[in-house]
Amino acid sequence: MSEKKKILIVDDEEDFGKMVKLNLERTGEFEVRAETRGSNALNAANEFKPDLIFLDVIMPDVDGGEVMSQLKADKQFQDIPVVFLTAIITDKEASSQDGVVAGRPFLAKPITTAKLISCINTYLK
Amino acid sequence: MTNSKKLSFMADKNTIKVLLIEDNLQIAELIRDMLRRSSTVAYEVSHEINLTSALRDISPASADIIALDLTLPDSQGFQTFFSVRASAPDIPVIILTGTDDEEMAVQAVREGAQDYLVKSRIDMYVLWRSIQYSIERHRIERALRRAMDELDQRVKERTAELTMANNELQKEIEERVSAQSQLVQAAKMEVVGRLASGVAHEVRNPLAIILQGIEYLSGLVDLSNEDVASTIRSISKAVVRADTIVNGLLDFSRISRLESKACDIVPVIESGLLLIKHQCDLRHVKVVKNFASDIPRVTIDRNKIEQVLVNLCMNALDAMSSGGVLKVGASAVGTATGSAVCVEISDTGPGISPQNMDKIFDPFFTTKRSGSGTGLGLSIVKSIVEMHKGSIQIKNRAEGGAAVTMLLPV
Numbered sequence: 151m152s153e154k155k156k157i158l159i160v161d162d163e164e165d166f167g168k169m170v171k172l173n174l175e176r177t178g179e180f181e182v183r184a185e186t187r188g189s190n191a192l193n194a195a196n197e198f199k200p201d202l203i204f205l206d207v208i209m210p211d212v213d214g215g216e217v218m219s220q221l222k223a224d225k226q227f228q229d230i231p232v233v234f235l236t237a238i239i240t241d242k243e244a245s246s247q248d249g250v251v252a253g254r255p256f257l258a259k260p261i262t263t264a265k266l267i268s269c270i271n272t273y274l275k
Numbered sequence: 276m277t278n279s280k281k282l283s284f285m286a287d288k289n290t291i292k293v294l295l296i297e298d299n300l301q302i303a304e305l306i307r308d309m310l311r312r313s314s315t316v317a318y319e320v321s322h323e324i325n326l327t328s329a330l331r332d333i334s335p336a337s338a339d340i341i342a343l344d345l346t347l348p349d350s351q352g353f354q355t356f357f358s359v360r361a362s363a364p365d366i367p368v369i370i371l372t373g374t375d376d377e378e379m380a381v382q383a384v385r386e387g388a389q390d391y392l393v394k395s396r397i398d399m400y401v402l403w404r405s406i407q408y409s410i411e412r413h414r415i416e417r418a419l420r421r422a423m424d425e426l427d428q429r430v431k432e433r434t435a436e437l438t439m440a441n442n443e444l445q446k447e448i449e450e451r452v453s454a455q456s457q458l459v460q461a462a463k464m465e466v467v468g469r470l471a472s473g474v475a476h477e478v479r480n481p482l483a484i485i486l487q488g489i490e491y492l493s494g495l496v497d498l499s500n501e502d503v504a505s506t507i508r509s510i511s512k513a514v515v516r517a518d519t520i521v522n523g524l525l526d527f528s529r530i531s532r533l534e535s536k537a538c539d540i541v542p543v544i545e546s547g548l549l550l551i552k553h554q555c556d557l558r559h560v561k562v563v564k565n566f567a568s569d570i571p572r573v574t575i576d577r578n579k580i581e582q583v584l585v586n587l588c589m590n591a592l593d594a595m596s597s598g599g600v601l602k603v604g605a606s607a608v609g610t611a612t613g614s615a616v617c618v619e620i621s622d623t624g625p626g627i628s629p630q631n632m633d634k635i636f637d638p639f640f641t642t643k644r645s646g647s648g649t650g651l652g653l654s655i656v657k658s659i660v661e662m663h664k665g666s667i668q669i670k671n672r673a674e675g676g677a678a679v680t681m682l683l684p685v
Contacts, residue, residue, distance in 0.1 A: 163483070163484060166484045169490075170487055172487075172491045237475050237479035237480050240526065242522065243525075260479055260483035260487075260514060261483060263490050
């Protein structure tokens with residue numbers, strides 16, 4: 151049995167993170183940690199050692215862009231894929247550019263579990 | 276009164292050339308004699324007995340004044356005066372008349388002759404005075420006419436200048452109004468953009484939770500129970516529907532940015548038609564294309580104009596659920612402000628009801644059944660076209676169906 155892929159999701163919508171965790175873990179392929187505060191993201195990443203991070207853009211304390219800068223400043227996370235999740239771009243906008251907006255991978259909320267898994271598989275081949 | 280005082284025009288001229296047209300030789304000699312007697316002015320008289328010979332070489336150089344008998348061997352009455360005036364409009368005319376046709380002489384004066392003299396009552400002083408005053412009056416009349424012509428010309432020129440200035444002012448006003456309108460529009464779009472992002476964030480995050488929740492619950496409930504399954508499907512559909520509305524709002528807020536390039540319109544239309552081909556086939560709609568060969572290139576955001584065309588065609592298809600003809604044409608046209616490319620899209624559906632015609636471009640207005648349309652399509656279409664400084668009109672066709680005309684300036 152192969153090792154579960156570790157997914158960290160940082161989103162201030164606590165219920166969303168919880169649901170994503172439930173849905174992904176139910177597949178048996180993922181171990182998920184949901185974090186609600188951008189300011190805790192780096193600590194959570196240090197503790198959890200994720201294979202991939204889903205990162206909300208708009209968060210009340212430290213936004214996704216800032217969290218991304220902190221992660222990329224740390225050598226151990228430079229090669230970890232970070233996919234932004236946001237409600238303010240349309241699915242059409244995200245998909246029209248192969249999911250890359252301003253040089254970063256993006257997913258539009260609301261999103262199905264199937265799309266999340268497809269995205270994980272793309273970056274963790 | 277005597278002719279002792281010379282008139283102003285004679286200050287540097289002491290000779291007056293008189294062309295005497297008179298078939299009565301005695302009268303002619305009498306007049307010659309009277310003129311010969313003047314001590315202050317030398318009258319140089321040339322005499323003709325008929326009109327034809329008199330008018331043969333007539334010019335202002337050959338005569339300062341014409342003394343004209345209206346009854347001549349080759350011309351009688353009023354016609355005589357008209358012929359002289361037509362041949363020598365710049366030479367003053369004095370009519371010589373008998374007592375029996377004095378009335379006609381008065382009429383000739385009304386028509387432009389300077390004076391008339393009744394032959395049987397000609398007085399030497401009256402003759403001198405009449406000649407000199409006629410010449411002077413004629414000169415003043417001509418000067419007055421010239422001044423009036425000049426004035427008329429200056430009025431015309433000034434009117435043209437004022438018209439041009441007015442047109443430029445009008446153009447400037449229109450440009451300022453347009454610039455102001457664009458500023459207002461940009462400010463509105465900024466507000467709409469912020470509002471849309473706020474709405475998207477506040478609505479789509481709960482939708483994301485609902486969607487994930489549905490997926491989680493779907494794994495826990497008995498989906499073989501049709502009531503449970505249909506409830507799950509209904510909630511999912513509601514999420515998609517709400518998400519579509521928010522997407523429409525985001526699309527609407529993002530049309531303020533154009534990435535324009537010069538391009539041919541026909542490939543853009545063809546590309547849009549390709550996207551709806553499947554829908555045309557499904558609804559048994561025949562597409563008829565009519566593109567002119569001389570269409571100039573237009574500077575447009577190709578993707579957004581394609582979005583406009585697809586939206587308009589889809590609306591036309593929605594109006595033809597049981598088949599019909601979708602006509603798409605393009606041509607070059609002239610407009611009040613220059614030239615434009617005209618794109619026409621028409622359908623053979625039921626047309627638009629008069630009460631809906633004024634609201635057709637309003638945001639959130641839709642005639643489609645609940646859940647089928649966001650009501651943002653045509654308002655987005657109109658905004659995109661206006662951002663290209665173009666215009667769009669929808670009307671019902673006399674033969675049935677609706678027609679959309681879009682003008683994009685060249």
